[in-house]
Amino acid sequence: MRPETRLWPPAALFGSCARGHNPKKRFFPTCYGSCYVARETRIFTRQLGLTPCYTPLKSPESNEIAEAFVKTLKRDYVHVTPLPDTVTVLRLIAGWFEDYNDHHPHSGLKMRSPRECIAARTVTA
DSSP: OOOOOOOOOOHHHHHGGGTTTTSOOOOOEEESSSSHHHHHHHHHHHTOOOOOOOOOOTTTEEEEEHHHHHHHHHHITTTTTTSSSSHHHHHHHHHHHEEEEEEEEHHGGBBBOOHHHHHHHHHHH
């Protein structure tokens, strides 16, 4: 993943962007708390330079946002791209996140991309 690639999950944008969320951090959103995430997954996430970001236990709203993110990633990127092997996925995933953050319209952000939303909030702040 390129150093300038930033992954801004919808949960971070919807929940804390206006309250001083630091968009320079990279997060890996997962459903449920850390007790439900395999140790190997947490280690792998940190090796990629990401910060694990867990939804609260028994919080359907937070879980819904994380699941919507995964569904969008699969629908708009994974299922429409030939992926013969892991090397191909690893080569493409940073570009998918760049597109998701820069160009992909989000209904929860009034059909703007996350970066457009953050730029608009920065201008008005």
